[in-house]
Amino acid sequence: MSELFALTHSPQILSAVGVTFSVADWIVILLYFTGIVFLGIWFGKFTHTTSDFFFGGQRFPWWLIAISCIATLVGSYSFIQYSEVGFNFGMASLVPYTNEWFVMPLFLLGWLPIVYFGRLQSVPEYFEKRFDRRTRLMVLVMLLIYLEGYIGINLLTIGRIMDGLFDYGPLVGFASGHGLFGYPVVETAALMAVLSGLYLHSGGQTSVLMTDLFQGGLLLVAGLSVVILGIYQLGGWTPFWEGLPTAHQQPFAPVDNGGRLHAIGLFWSDGITGTFAFFFINQGILMRFLSAKSVQDGRRAMLLTVFVLMPLVAVAVGGAGWIGRSMLSAGIAEVNGVAADDIFVKVADIVCGTAGLFGLVVAAMIAALMSTLDTLITAVSAIFVVDIWNLFRPDRSDAYYLKTARFVAVGATVLGIALVPLFDSFESIFRALSHFNSLITPPLVIVLTLGIIWPRFTARAAFATLSLGFVLLFLSLWIPQLIQPIAHGVPLAYSATIVSPDSETSDTMIVYGHSFDEATLAARTKLNDEAKANWNLDEVSVNSHRSFSFMRSLYGLIVCLLIGIGVTVFAPGKRAQTEGLVLSSIADAAFRYKGGKPNDRAPYASATGSFETFDCDENRINIPASIMSKLHAEPGDLMYVSDARWWLGGFRSLRIEAVQGECDKIQISSTAVGAGNLLANRTIRIEKIM
Amino acid sequence: MDHPTLAFLYQYGIGGTLFFASLFLAFQTGAIRWDNLKNRILVVSMTLGLLLFAASHAAWTFFLAR
Numbered sequence: 001m002s003e004l005f006a007l008t009h010s011p012q013i014l015s016a017v018g019v020t021f022s023v024a025d026w027i028v029i030l031l032y033f034t035g036i037v038f039l040g041i042w043f044g045k046f047t048h049t050t051s052d053f054f055f056g057g058q059r060f061p062w063w064l065i066a067i068s069c070i071a072t073l074v075g076s077y078s079f080i081q082y083s084e085v086g087f088n089f090g091m092a093s094l095v096p097y098t099n100e101w102f103v104m105p106l107f108l109l110g111w112l113p114i115v116y117f118g119r120l121q122s123v124p125e126y127f128e129k130r131f132d133r134r135t136r137l138m139v140l141v142m143l144l145i146y147l148e149g150y151i152g153i154n155l156l157t158i159g160r161i162m163d164g165l166f167d168y169g170p171l172v173g174f175a176s177g178h179g180l181f182g183y184p185v186v187e188t189a190a191l192m193a194v195l196s197g198l199y200l201h202s203g204g205q206t207s208v209l210m211t212d213l214f215q216g217g218l219l220l221v222a223g224l225s226v227v228i229l230g231i232y233q234l235g236g237w238t239p240f241w242e243g244l245p246t247a248h249q250q251p252f253a254p255v256d257n258g259g260r261l262h263a264i265g266l267f268w269s270d271g272i273t274g275t276f277a278f279f280f281i282n283q284g285i286l287m288r289f290l291s292a293k294s295v296q297d298g299r300r301a302m303l304l305t306v307f308v309l310m311p312l313v314a315v316a317v318g319g320a321g322w323i324g325r326s327m328l329s330a331g332i333a334e335v336n337g338v339a340a341d342d343i344f345v346k347v348a349d350i351v352c353g354t355a356g357l358f359g360l361v362v363a364a365m366i367a368a369l370m371s372t373l374d375t376l377i378t379a380v381s382a383i384f385v386v387d388i389w390n391l392f393r394p395d396r397s398d399a400y401y402l403k404t405a406r407f408v409a410v411g412a413t414v415l416g417i418a419l420v421p422l423f424d425s426f427e428s429i430f431r432a433l434s435h436f437n438s439l440i441t442p443p444l445v446i447v448l449t450l451g452i453i454w455p456r457f458t459a460r461a462a463f464a465t466l467s468l469g470f471v472l473l474f475l476s477l478w479i480p481q482l483i484q485p486i487a488h489g490v491p492l493a494y495s496a497t498i499v500s501p502d503s504e505t506s507d508t509m510i511v512y513g514h515s516f517d518e519a520t521l522a523a524r525t526k527l528n529d530e531a532k533a534n535w536n537l538d539e540v541s542v543n544s545h546r547s548f549s550f551m552r553s554l555y556g557l558i559v560c561l562l563i564g565i566g567v568t569v570f571a572p573g574k575r576a577q578t579e580g581l582v583l584s585s586i587a588d589a590a591f592r593y594k595g596g597k598p599n600d601r602a603p604y605a606s607a608t609g610s611f612e613t614f615d616c617d618e619n620r621i622n623i624p625a626s627i628m629s630k631l632h633a634e635p636g637d638l639m640y641v642s643d644a645r646w647w648l649g650g651f652r653s654l655r656i657e658a659v660q661g662e663c664d665k666i667q668i669s670s671t672a673v674g675a676g677n678l679l680a681n682r683t684i685r686i687e688k689i690m
Numbered sequence: 691m692d693h694p695t696l697a698f699l700y701q702y703g704i705g706g707t708l709f710f711a712s713l714f715l716a717f718q719t720g721a722i723r724w725d726n727l728k729n730r731i732l733v734v735s736m737t738l739g740l741l742l743f744a745a746s747h748a749a750w751t752f753f754l755a756r
Contacts, residue, residue, distance in 0.1 A: 252697035263697030
C-alpha cells in the first residue's frame with residue numbers, strides 16, 4: 001500500500017469511456033458536495049487551538065481514526081489504478097492492501113508510543129531530537145517536496161478524471177471541453193481544491209476526521225457495490241471465478257514475471273518500504289494517530305485498519321478489474337477493447353443500472369480525492385508551522401500559530417493548483433517526482449528504523465545514510481546494473497527502436513532480458529507477436545529508468561543499512577540523544593508524559609453518570625471516590641471524559657487529570673465543559689487513560 | 691523456476707522473520723512487558739492477525755486456485 005501504482009499519468013477517463021450522467025446521478029453528486037462542505041464547516045466551528053487544528057484536540061476513538069486512515073489511503077486514482085492491476089494481474093491487486101503486518105510491531109510498539117509520549121508534532125522534529133538540526137532540515141525539505149508534489153499529482157489526476165464530467169463550457173457559450181478559461185483540467189482541479197479548502201481552512205484536523213468518516217464509508221460502499229453487482233450480473237460467484245484466467249486466481253503475482261509486476265519486488269517496494277513510508281513517514285497519517293485519545297486507541301485503530309478495513313478496501317478499489325476480466329471471458333461486448341486504465345469506469349457504468357448509483361460511484365472517487373487532499377494540506381501546514389515558522393517566530397501565542405496554520409493551508413492549496421499545469425505539460429517533471437519519491441523513501445526507512453531500535457546509531461551516521469543513500473539511489477537510475485546483484489533474477493529493461501518497412505515510421509518497444517542478446521531475441525519475438533514481422537529492429541539499448549523499478553527499494557534498503565551501520569561502527573561521531581526516543585526508553589517517555597508512574601490497573605474499566613458544573617477558569621474534574629475506586633484510578637491519573645453516546649466519535653470529550661471529589665456527584669468546571677463541548681444534562685462516560 | 695507457493699513462502703518467510711524479530715526486540719528492550727494486560731492483548735492480536743492472514747493466503751495458494 002503505497003503510491004506504487006498511483007504516480008502515473010492518467011487519461012481523461014470519463015470522456016474517454018463515454019459515460020453519460022442521469023439527473024439522479026447529478027443530484028447524488030450535488031448532495032455529496034453540499035453535505036461534505038457543510039459538515040466540514042460546521043465541525044470547524046469547534047477549532048480553537050493549534051492542537052485542535054493539527055491533532056483534533058487528541059480526543060478521538062480508535063474506530064474514527066481507522067476509517068479516516070482508510071479515507072486517506074485511497075487516493076483520487078486508486079479505483080482507476082488498482083482496477084487496472086486487477087484487470088491485468090487478477091487477485092494480485094489485493095497484495096498492496098494485505099501486506100502491512102510485517103512492520104506493525106515496530107509501528108505499534110515503537111514509533112507510535114515514541115511520538116505520542118514524546119509530544120512530537122512532526123516527523124522532522126523527531127530527527128532533530130534524536131539526531132541534529134541538519135538531519136531535520138534535510139528530512140524537512142524531502143518531505144515538503146514529496147507532500148506538495150503529491151498534492152499537485154492528486155489534483156491533476158482528479159482534474160483529468162473529472163474533466164469530462166464538469167464539461168461546463170457549452171453552458172456559458174464555449175465549445176465542449178474548453179472550460180471557462182481554456183484550461184479545463186486545471187479549472188476542474190481548482191474547483192476540487194477550493195471545495196476541500198472551504199472546510200479545511202476553518203476546521204483543520206477535526207473537520208478532516210469528521211468528513212473522512214463519511215468519505216471513507218462512501219468509497220467503501222460504492223466500490224464494494226460495483227463488485228457485488230458485477231458478480232451478480234455475471235450470474236454469481238462460479239461464473240465470475242471461472243471467467244478469470246488461472247494465473248489471475250492466484251493471490252500473489254508470479255515470482256518470475258519478466259520485468260512486469262512480480263511478487264518479490266512488490267514485497268520490498270510496497271509491503272516493506274511503502275507500508276513503512278505510509279505509516280511512519282507520512283506526516284498526515286502521523287497526525288491521524290496523534291489525534292487518537294490515547295496510544296491504546298491508536299494501536300486499536302491500526303489493528304482495525306490492517307485486519308478488517310484494508311482487505312475490504314482492496315476489494316473495493318481493485319474488484320472492478322476482476323469483474324472486467326471475467327466479463328471479457330464471458331464475451332460481454334461492452335468491455336471489448338476497453339483500455340485497462342478505463343476498466344473501473346466502464347464496469348461501474350455497466351453494472352450501475354439503478355438511477356443515481358453511478359453518481360454515487362463518481363462521488364466516491366471525488367471523496368477519495370478530497371479525503372487525501374485535506375490530509376496532505378494539513379500535513380504541509382503542520383510541518384511549516386512546527387518545523388519552519390516556529391524557528392523564525394518562536395514563543396508567540398497559540399492564536400498566532402493557528403492563524404499562520406490556516407494561511408499556510410490556503411497557500412499549500414494554491415501551490416498545489418499551480419503545480420497542476422506544470423505536471424500536465426511536462427510528463428518528465430511528473431516522472432521526476434515519482435522517481436524522487438522512490439529515492440527518498442529507503443534512506444528515511446533505514447534512518448528511522450535504526451534510530452528507533454539502535455541507541456548507538458549516531459547523528460553523523462543518520463546524515464550520511466540520508467545523503468549518501470540518496471546519491472547511490474539516484475545513481476541507480478542511470479546505472480541500473482548496480483541493482484542487478486540483488487535483483488533476484490529480474491531482467492533488465494531494454495528500449496528497442498523499430499522502423500517500418502518504408503522507413504517512414506519508427507516506434508519504441510520495451511522488452512526485458514538478462515543480456516543484450518536475450519533482449520534482442522525478445523524484441524524480435526514481440527515484433528512477430530504484434531504482426532510487425534516485416535518491421536526492422538533498429539537499435540536495442542538498456543532503458544535505465546524502467547529497469548528494476550520494483551527492486552530499487554531493496555537496493556536502497558541494503559545500501560542505506562550498510563552505510564548506517566558502517567558509519568556508526570567506524571566513524572560514529574558524537575553520541576546522539578536517545579531519552580524517550582528509542583525502544584529501550586519508551587517506559588521513561590510514558591512516565592514523563594504523565595508526569596508520574598502510569599497506572600495500568602483495570603485498563604478497560606469505565607463508568608457513566610451525570611455531572612454538574614461549577615465555575616472555575618481551569619480544566620478540572622472532581623470524581624467521587626466510588627467511581628475512582630471502580631476505575632482503579634488515583635488522583636493525578638489522566639482521564640478521558642466523553643459524552644456517553646459513542647457514535648459522536650469523541651467529538652464531545654476531553655482529556656483531564658483526575659481529582660478525587662468530596663461529594664458523590666461528578667463535578668466538572670465550566671472551562672472544561674466548554675473545552676470538551678460537553679452538554680449539560682447528558683450522561684458522560686469516564687475512562688482512565690493512564 | 692516459478693511456482694505459486696514461492697511468492698507465499700518468500701513473503702511470509704522474510705516478512706514473518708521481520709515481524710517476530712521486531713517483537714523480540716520490543717520485549718528485549720522493555721518497550722513492552724508480558725505482565726501488562728494491554729501489552730499482552732496487543733501482542734496476541736497482532737500475532738493471531740498475521741497467522742490468520744498467512745493461513746488464508748496459504749489455503750488460497752495451495753487449494754483454491756488449483
